[in-house]
Amino acid sequence: MSERRPPRPDKPRGSTGRSHDGSRSDGPRSGAGRSGTTRSGKPGASRSGSKSGPKSEWPKRDNADAGSRKRSPGAPFEKKRSGAKGAAEGVRSSPPRSAAAKSAAKTPQPSSAAISMIVQSDDDGIRLDRWFKRHRPDISFALVSRWSRTGQLRVDGARATPGDRIEGGQVIRIPPIAEQEEAAPKRNRPTRRLLSxxxxxxxxxxxxxxxxxxxxxxxxxxxxxxxxxxxxxxxxxxxxxxxxxxxxxxxxxxxxxxxxxxxxxxxxxxxxxxxxxxxxxxxxxxxxxxxxxxxxxxxxxxxxxxxxxxxxxxxxxxxxxxxxxxxxxxxxxxxxxxxxxxxxxxxxxxxxxxxxxxxxxxxxxxxxxxxxxxxxxxxxxxxxxxxxxxxxxxxxxxxxxxxxxxxxxxxxxxxxxxxxxxxxxxxxxxxxxxxxxxxDTGPTRDDEKKAARQHAKDLRKERRGERRGRGEANKAAPVKGPAKGKSAGPRKGPTNKAGTAKTAGPRSDKPRPNGDRPGRK
Known part of the structure; x- marks a missing residue:
């Protein structure tokens, strides 16, 4: 059996004894190499401070140090962090995360669960947004509107809008407030002065x-x-x-x-x-x-x-x-x-x-x-x-x-x-x-709003009818065909006897007689 070569001088001392592809390397297991012999038993180069004697007499490593270096069978190998900091700390980097995983990690979890509150008799007939302003001033109107658009805001189990009027005894469901939705502290408003x-x-x-x-x-x-x-x-x-x-x-x-x-x-x-x-x-x-x-x-x-x-x-x-x-x-x-x-x-x-x-x-x-x-x-x-x-x-x-x-x-x-x-x-x-x-007080405010909504609805119908009429007119209009005496199909070029298209050869600068020109007699 041939003698193995000693470790290369440029091999890093901190090598773990395996290459990145999992094969055994020729370097020492730790930063301190063995003295006297190589792994094959042949005499080899010795280093200062290296261990000597039989393996059983070597000083045992600390359990914590050994545990940090061991790898469970079948586990994928992970590189150490590059750079001086990673080499000094001996910390292994985790595999790169996807963009979705990073975004999910940044999204805070809801800070509380949904709660239900009963409308008291003093709040009978007020608007829902007014109720929030009175009893939950920490919740902004923008957040209430967002809950309404997404269907999270409920009154007696039904979807509600900020403008709905509530009645005593109804149950308002307040969705959980996420950390990013918590209302920022408002500027300190001047307090009402004490009256003399x-x-x-x-x-x-x-x-x-x-x-x-x-x-x-x-x-x-x-x-x-x-x-x-x-x-x-x-x-x-x-x-x-x-x-x-x-x-x-x-x-x-x-x-x-x-x-x-x-x-x-x-x-x-x-x-x-x-x-x-x-x-x-x-x-x-x-x-x-x-x-x-x-x-x-x-x-x-x-x-x-x-x-x-x-x-x-x-x-x-x-x-x-x-x-x-x-x-x-x-x-x-x-x-x-x-x-x-x-x-x-x-x-x-x-x-x-x-x-x-x-x-x-x-x-x-x-x-x-x-x-x-x-x-x-x-x-x-x-x-x-x-x-x-x-x-x-x-x-x-x-x-x-x-x-x-x-x-x-x-x-x-x-x-x-x-x-x-x-x-x-x-x-x-x-x-x-x-x-x-x-x-006769004339139309009330509600009547005016109702009339305005009906006018807008009629206007939308009229516009849809105009667009539909233009579409039907375009369908009924005759399709403009090809010019008289010309074929409507695609224009085909000349073909040879084999049925393949003829290719144009190099153009000759030699003038041709009038009789040779196509279409001339």
Whole structure:
């Protein structure tokens, strides 16, 4: 038997004794080689620090070290990590993962299971997204909408949308929230400031009606209903003073302009707020306004039916009559008293609820409200003892009560309005006229939405019919055939006797006689 060669000098000392293809290598088993003999028993090269003597006398390796080097039978061989770090740590790299596996590893698992919550009686009639905002503010509207689109949001087992109204006793299923879906902490909003004793007393002095579900206040002129740019004092900021024996603040149901005074309805529960909102949307709630206007209308009992839209260039803060793009708007008016041709006292009932509806309508017919410079300009002011403040007051509100019956309240005039009426010789006691029980308020908001949906549906049908008609016309049109005297089939080239196509040979520059040209005689 021939003697084996000693290990090559460029063989790495950290070799495990096997090559990458699994065959036995000629190198030593460990970093320290044997001395004296080779594996075949022949004398070989010795190294410093190498083991000597019989194998049984060699020092045993640590069990942990041995276990880290052993490989189970049949297991595939794995390379060590390349580089100095991998060689020093002796860590083996795992096989490369697919892109799908990497994506699945990055996707966090759901942080909680689906839960079910029962709708309480105070939440009866509110929208589903409002319920989430009230009871689960950590869940954003975008997430609720996503759950609705994917069918995960359920009410009593049926699919639901954020705009659906819920009822007491129903069960809302909240899907599990994944880690990436958890709502990010919102920016710290400024907390509501504590009201002073004077503000508490002022807010409570405005109350003219209070029960378990509703509060009616007499809003003074100059106090906004809600806050806005450069508006710090408003009714919404005083609602903490109107909690009384309850733990939650009352809720605004409708609004009055800043310079308009009068009856303002507040709901003391979510159920009442939803009930009142539905009453205003269906136009069963009745509101009566008093106004002092310039001049006297030629018709003492009339209806203003002019569509209104936001005036361009006003930033959405002013309305004007727009016959083409305006929303339907109707206001009933009746003359209560007149002061010659100088001014008159009107009772007004808005049958729709557009922004600045009464002010825009009266200005459109040439009788702006006294003191309304925004719509009447300089011509909307009277001289003498008449105040320059706007003379528009919400005198009465009548609305059905959530627990049965009605809320029917009247609000007293502000001081400047009462003084102006007295200065013109009017008797305030004669101002309350009987309400018309049978009125035509026109289409409600729900009717308008239904009509808009039907119009869009009819338009889609019409477009589909036009496309279908064009398709049938194209099918019925005769197909244009080949020119007269020509074959409709594919053009075939010349063939030889064998039936194969002839190939064009090299073109000759030698001119041919006219008789040799094809097609010439």
């Amino acid at each position: 004793d004077e503000e508490m007393d002022f807010a409570q002095s405005l109350v003219i009606h209070k029960d378990d579900q509703a509060i009616v206040i007499n809003k003074p002129p100059g106090l906004a209903t809600q806050g806005g740019t450069k508006t710090d004092e408003h009714v919404d900021g005083l609602l903490d003073a109107l909690m009384f024996e309850r733990d939650d603040r009352p809720k605004l149901v409708h609004r009055l302009d800043k310079d308009t005074s009068g009856a303002l309805l507040l709901a003391r529960s979510a159920r009442a707020a939803a009930f009142f909102a539905k009453s205003f949307a269906s136009r069963t709630a009745r509101k009566v306004y008093w106004a002092l206007v310039m001049d006297v209308p030629s018709i003492e009992d009339g209806m203003i039916d002019l569509p209104l839209a936001k005036q361009p260039g006003s930033g959405g803060e002013k309305m004007h009559v727009d016959e083409e793009n305006g929303l339907p708007s109707r206001t009933r008016y009746r003359v209560i008293e007149r002061a010659g041709n100088r001014a008159c006292w009107l009772e007004l009932q808005p049958y729709t609820g557009r922004t600045h509806q009464i002010r825009a309508h009266l200005a459109a017919i040439g009788h702006p409200i006294v003191g309304d410079g925004k719509y009447g300009g300089k011509e909307a002011f009277l001289t003498g003892a008449i105040s320059r403040k706007m003379h528009l007051h919400a005198r009465r509100i009548r609305v059905d009560h959530p627990d049965g019956g009605r809320v029917d309240m009247r609000a007293d005039l502000p001081q400047h309005f009462a003084d102006s009426l007295l200065a013109l010789g009017f008797d305030i006691a004669t101002g309350d006229l009987p309400l018309d029980e049978e009125i």
